[in-house]
Amino acid sequence: MTDASGKSLVLAMCIQLLISAFLFLSAYSHFHYYWTTGNYQFLPFIQMLFKYNFLTITLCLLMNRHYQSYYYPPLISFYFTLMYCILAFIPPKICAESVKEKPIHFIYLLFKLLLMGILVTILSMSAYLFEKIFTFHLWNNLFTTSTITSSLAAYVQQLDQSDLSHNGLHQLHTLLIHDKNSLYYNEYNTLLDYISGSGQGIVGPVSMNGISLNDRQYLYSNLHRYNMNSSTHLYYDRNGTINDWYHRWNLDRYTVLYGICFAFLILFIENYDAYKTLGIKRKQYQQLTSKLKTIFCLLSFFGLISYFIVLFLCSNKAICDEIHPYIVILPEYD
Incomplete structure (x- = not known):
């Protein structure tokens, strides 16, 4: 199945599934570590962030690219x-030993996971709150992007509506050559001048050498895409847009929570002490866990099939993106 641009929806969503799977496995491994060791020290946390971001930050500095130019490091x-802030900073710090000593910690863990789910849901539903948090001046540059397309969208949003009412987007083609009304800033005489001034990398303005905007079809299609996304009322200005970050963040808003819950479920199933309190002998425990693992394998197989069935039923990319956070759990348990 393909969308209007001719791109395969199934291929695009398979790539997104791989990204989600990596997030899922990362959450699984991190929670497994915290649960089994109880080590919530700050230094290992900083070391892990360094591993995630060292190469990315280096490339940003060497190539004058924005941090959001790289998909996965900002997301993970x-x-x-x-995940670390909720598990480590909100007392008590919970691990296997603490739950064994104080069973009430199990309830605290559930409250922490519920809090995490509520936070990401609120941010997903409130574009205004999302904008205010991620465009705060201290970390604004980490989450905004400044590209030719976003700059064009920002430029067009400053134009008076009457300037686009006749002939629609075709009138914009003349703005590429000369903005005779100087509708945005007096110092910018052409759209190319505006883009050159607003396209910022991590260490300064992005060079416009070798970049051409003569492809009218590319211009119109991208402008249409940003106008379609304008219903989310997210942030545009000369310094960049958080639309790209919002889209990436929103696709996997529950993936890490799924990974944590699955890790806890597996750890609980493999914990013989929990079965011993119920009077189950070790041989019965081994047989029971073997059956449970078989059931999980069958469920994951059907979940993977169900996911691809839903993908083939999607009529466009927007619908697939909308349901992805809810159905991504089906193949990930595979």
Whole structure:
């Protein structure tokens, strides 16, 4: 199945599934570590963030690219930080030993996971709150992007509506050559001048050498895409846009939570002490865990099939993106 641009939806969503799977496995491994060791020290947390971001930051500095130019490091860094803050900073610090000594810690863990789910849900539903948090001036540059397309969208949003009412987007083609009304800033005489001034990398303005905007079809299609996304009322200005970050963040808003819950479920199933309190002998425990693992394998197989069935039923990419956070759990348990 393909969308209007001719790109395969199934291929695009398979790539997104791989990204989600990596996030899922990262959450699984981090929670497994915290649960079994109880080591919530700050230094290992910083070391892990360094591993995630060292190459990315180096490339940003050497190539004058924005941090959001790289898809995965900002995503895993944010969700790992959120996971660490909730598990480590909100007392009590919970691990296997603490739950064994104080069973009430199990309830506290459930409250922490519920809090994490509520936070990401609120941010997903409130574009205004999302904008205010991630465009705060201290870390604004980490989450905003400044590209030719976003700059064009920002430029167009400053134009008076009457300037686009006749002939629609075709009138924009003349703005590439000369903005005779100087509708945005007096110092910018052409759209190319505006883009050159607003396209910022991590260490300064991005060079426009070798970049051409003569492809009218590319211009119109991208402008249409940003106008379609404008219903989310997210942030545009000369310094960049958080639309790219919002889209990436929103696709996997529950993936890390799924990974944590699955890790806890597996650890609980493999914990013989929990079965011993119920009077189950070790041989019965081994047989029971073997059956449970078989059931999980069958469920994951059907979940993977169900996921691809849903993908083939999607009529466009927007619908697939909308349901992805809810159905991604089906193949990930595989």
